[in-house]
Amino acid sequence: MSDNYLLPGLPQPSPDDLDTPYWNGLREEKIMLQKCNACSKFQWGPEWICHHCLSEDIGFEQVAGNGVIYSYERIWHPVHPALKEQGPYIVVLIELPQADHVRLVGNLLGDPEQEVVIGSPVTAAFEHHNDAEPVFTLLQWQPGS
Amino acid sequence: MSERTLRGKVAVAGVGETDYYKRGEAPDPEFKLALKAIKAACEDAGISPTQIDGFASFSNDRSDPSRLAAALGCPELRFSNMQWGGGGGGGAAAVGNAAAAIATGLADCVVVFRALAQGQFGRFGQGPRRNTISGDFAHTVPYGLMSPAQMFAMKVVRFMHDHGVEQSALRAISLAAYHHAQNNPRAVMYGRPLDEKTYDESRWIVEPFHLYDCCLENDGAAAMILISAERAKDFPHTPSYLLGSVGGSHYRAGASVHNTPEYASSTFPTLAPRLYEMAGVWPKDVDVLQSYENFTGGVLMSMVEHGFCEPDECNEFFVKGRFLAESGELPLNTSGGNLAECYMHGLGLILESVRQIRGDSSNQVDSADVSMTISGPMVTPVSSCIFGSEATL
Numbered sequence: 001m002s003d004n005y006l007l008p009g010l011p012q013p014s015p016d017d018l019d020t021p022y023w024n025g026l027r028e029e030k031i032m033l034q035k036c037n038a039c040s041k042f043q044w045g046p047e048w049i050c051h052h053c054l055s056e057d058i059g060f061e062q063v064a065g066n067g068v069i070y071s072y073e074r075i076w077h078p079v080h081p082a083l084k085e086q087g088p089y090i091v092v093l094i095e096l097p098q099a100d101h102v103r104l105v106g107n108l109l110g111d112p113e114q115e116v117v118i119g120s121p122v123t124a125a126f127e128h129h130n131d132a133e134p135v136f137t138l139l140q141w142q143p144g145s
Numbered sequence: 146m147s148e149r150t151l152r153g154k155v156a157v158a159g160v161g162e163t164d165y166y167k168r169g170e171a172p173d174p175e176f177k178l179a180l181k182a183i184k185a186a187c188e189d190a191g192i193s194p195t196q197i198d199g200f201a202s203f204s205n206d207r208s209d210p211s212r213l214a215a216a217l218g219c220p221e222l223r224f225s226n227m228q229w230g231g232g233g234g235g236g237a238a239a240v241g242n243a244a245a246a247i248a249t250g251l252a253d254c255v256v257v258f259r260a261l262a263q264g265q266f267g268r269f270g271q272g273p274r275r276n277t278i279s280g281d282f283a284h285t286v287p288y289g290l291m292s293p294a295q296m297f298a299m300k301v302v303r304f305m306h307d308h309g310v311e312q313s314a315l316r317a318i319s320l321a322a323y324h325h326a327q328n329n330p331r332a333v334m335y336g337r338p339l340d341e342k343t344y345d346e347s348r349w350i351v352e353p354f355h356l357y358d359c360c361l362e363n364d365g366a367a368a369m370i371l372i373s374a375e376r377a378k379d380f381p382h383t384p385s386y387l388l389g390s391v392g393g394s395h396y397r398a399g400a401s402v403h404n405t406p407e408y409a410s411s412t413f414p415t416l417a418p419r420l421y422e423m424a425g426v427w428p429k430d431v432d433v434l435q436s437y438e439n440f441t442g443g444v445l446m447s448m449v450e451h452g453f454c455e456p457d458e459c460n461e462f463f464v465k466g467r468f469l470a471e472s473g474e475l476p477l478n479t480s481g482g483n484l485a486e487c488y489m490h491g492l493g494l495i496l497e498s499v500r501q502i503r504g505d506s507s508n509q510v511d512s513a514d515v516s517m518t519i520s521g522p523m524v525t526p527v528s529s530c531i532f533g534s535e536a537t538l
Contacts, residue, residue, distance in 0.1 A: 006289050011275055013283035023283075045281055045401030071306075071408070073298040076349040079291060080272035088349075091290045093299050093403050103404050105285050118306045138287055 004127055005107045005140055006089060009082025012129065012136055018046040021060040026137035029126045033099055035061040044102035065124025066145060067094035070103055072116045088112045094122060094141055106141045114143070121145035150423050153538045155244035156377035156384040158254075159190025160496040162367040165333055165487035169264030171364030179208035179260035180216055182366035186256060190370045191381045197370070199224030199252035201243040203235025204490055208260050224252035228392065228528075233437055233483075234412070234521025236491040238392030238528035243371045253372065259492040260366035269293060269362055281401040293439060294359055297523045298351045301442030303409035305353060308456040312353060314463035315441040316344050318477070319357045319484055321468035322438065326481025329507040333361055334485035358441040360483040367492040369499065374538075385502035385516070385532040389424030391416040392528035399525050411446035411522035416529065421452075424531040428452040431531070432513040433476045433501045435494035436522075438483045443522030451519065451529065470508035479508040491520045495530070502534050 015023040025032030034046045038055035042063070049056050071093045078086055090108040095101050108116060109125055122141040129136050163173075163181045171178060187194045194217040200210035201224070210225040224246040228235035236259070243255035263269070272291040273282070285291065304310065323339035326332035339357060347356040377384035395415045398405050407414065421427055428451060436444045445463060448454055453475065454462040468477035480486040480497035487493050500506040501513040514534040521527050 010289065011273055011278035011286050013287055014277035014279040016279045016283075018280075019283065044404055045284065047401075051397065051400075071299040071303040073290075073295065073302055074349070074352045075289060075295055075298075076351060077294075078289075079270060079295070080289070083289060086289075089289055091288055091295065091299070093408075103402065103408075105288055105290060105403055107288050118303065 004129065005109060007082055007086050010080060012132055018048070022046070023136060025060070025062070026126060026139055027135070030062050031065055031124060031139065032060040033063055033102060034058055042099040042102050044104065063096055063099040066098070067096050067104070067122050067124070067141065069116065069118050069120050069122060070095040071118060072108065074112070090116060092116070092122070092141055104139060106139050109140050109142045151241065151244050151248055151390055152388050152423055152425060153386050154248040154374050155371050155387045156374050157369055157499045157532070158192070158372045158377070158380040158384070159186045159188070159370040159382065160368070160499050161185025161187070161189050162331070162489070162493065162496065163365045165331055165489070166364040167333060168268065168362040168364060171262050171264060175260050175262035175265050176208050176212070178262060178364070178366035179213065179258055182260065182368040183213065183217065183256050183258055186368040186370050189382070192254070192370065195219055196254050197256050198222060199226070199243065199246055199255035201226040201239045201246070201255055201257045202259055203228040203239040204232045204259070206259055207266070208258070224255055231524045231526040232521055233439060233491040234524040234527035235392065236437070236495055236520035236528060237390055237518055237530035238520065238526065240371070240387065240495060240530050241390030241392055241528065244387050244390060247371055247373050255371045256368050257371065257492070258366065258368040259490045261490060262364045263362055264364060284402045294351050294354055297440055297443060298354060299403065300409050300523055301353055301440070301446070304442070304446055307409060308459060310445065310459045314445055314459045315353060315358055316341065317463045317465045317468065318438065318441040318444045319344060320465045322478045322482045322484040324465070325470060325479050325508045326485035329481050329486055332481040332486040333363060334481060353442060354440050357484070360439050361488040363488045365487055365489055367489045367496055369496060383503045384535065385499045386535065386538055388426065388531040388533045388537060389420050390528065390530040391420045391423070392526050394525035394527060409446070411443055411450050412525050412527040413447055413450035413522070413529065416527065417451045420529050420531065426515050426531060426533070426537070430515050431475070431517045432515050433470070433479060433498070433510045434517050434519070435478055435480070435482065435498045436519040437491040437494055438478065439521065439523070447519045447522040470510050476508070476510045479506055479510065494518050498532055502532050
């Protein structure tokens with residue numbers, strides 16, 4: 001799939017007891033994050049209890065696909081054989097103000113040598129790996145609101 | 146209640162290490178390296194290994210204390226301790242744990258050690274080789290974020306952004322380490338000096354880390370013998386007294402997927418004040434500093450969080466001249482450290498800290514009475530410790 005940001009061959013996500021609703025949500029182009037039913041606070045990564053109020057009653061809620069670049073890195077030296085011919089690529093840490101400022105990791109789509117500005121807006125892009133077994137979707141980020 | 150402190154209660158009687166090798170080139174298996182380093186530390190202390198009754202290590206060291214005690218013929222094992230988590234961040238904490246055992250009477254003679262044979266076992270700086278991944282790493286590895294350099298670079302990028310830190314500040318840390326390694330025959334980079342041009346032209350690993358901002362990967366082992374302060378003068382070398390030690394992390398440092406609230410941090414904001422409080426010294430009192438370089442950016446943030454420099458003054462503070470043993474105000478990583486001596490998961494830095502108090506470093510600082518080591522920035526837990534000469538007690 002040449003539409004994917006990175007070359008194929010990296011380990012693919014395998015949902016576990018904590019994050020299955022997140023990965024299932026991405027398949028439907030929804031960002032589902034953990035939210036406490038008791039105190040209504042979001043938290044990420046997912047955990048068994050809410051770190052705000054310690055409630056065990058936590059669920060998942062959809063959040064809008066808009067974020068802000070909190071930090072980033074441009075990687076030049078690949079440490080996995082699948083990326084040997086990749087060239088530079090950008091990993092971004094995206095903050096979601098609408099979800100209690102939780103952060104997500106993804107790639108910044110577009111020119112890998114583009115200037116990246118901390119604080120600038122980004123929009124979610126869903127990268128479907130429909131040829132994978134089992135199928136999965138990654139959450140990527142496009143510059144701009 | 147009596148004051149709860151480790152200050153002045155425990156001393157280092159001896160230090161030792163194997164030869165240091167490039168990754169994968171050690172002629173011995175890891176367990177034998179551990180034994181050789183412990184034997185060397187005992188020889189330096191003038192004791193038989195059979196006097197050891199406790200072992201402390203970190204980062205899930207594979208050399209099991211019970212097997213070590215059996216191999217060394219120790220008549221009695223009284224303390225078998227592992228600092229949980231944090232990789233190299235556990236180095237100074239292992240010293241603290243060993244000291245706590247001695248100070249409270251759990252053991253009398255504890256060896257702190259670390260052994261690595263990355264040829265026999267796996268490498269640190271490589272990505273996972275399996276087809277699927279779950280848990281925290283499922284949220285990073287499929288995006289190409291998997292090595293230590295990649296896990297920490299975003300913290301440094303954010304810190305440099307927030308405080309206008311320039312690349313030259315990171316470069317100064319690397320240049321100082323390589324400078325010191327040229328006087329240290331133990332150093333893997335002995336005979337391989339580094340200049341500004343070579344640094345500037347070296348390839349990026351991940352921005353803002355050039356090749357020379359990244360630690361080595363090595364094989365070898367290091368060890369140090371701790372005993373109670375009352376016995377400190379029974380050994381051949383000038384004692385180094387532990388003045389303070391801390392290990393841990395700030396609020397939710399372990400929040401997964403890069404969600405630590407105070408993100409652009411070396412993990413020391415809550416620990417450093419406790420270290421100085423226990424040690425009874427302040428940054429201005431520190432004569433020589435060893436600060437763990439996994440990556441230079443971590444050194445910079447560690448030194449800021451330990452109060453050596455204001456965050457907005459890094460460009461003026463981080464210059465090579467300040468860090469040189471022979472002439473600088475704050476000699477830094479005087480063995481060459483993890484960048485240029487050897488990556489022994491930072492235990493080599495602690496040995497160097499002791500050597501400075503003893504006066505037998507290959508880059509000896511004049512009258513070093515207060516000698517500090519910072520272990521493993523940006524991970525959790527991290528740790529740091531301060532040794533002092535008898536004059537500081």
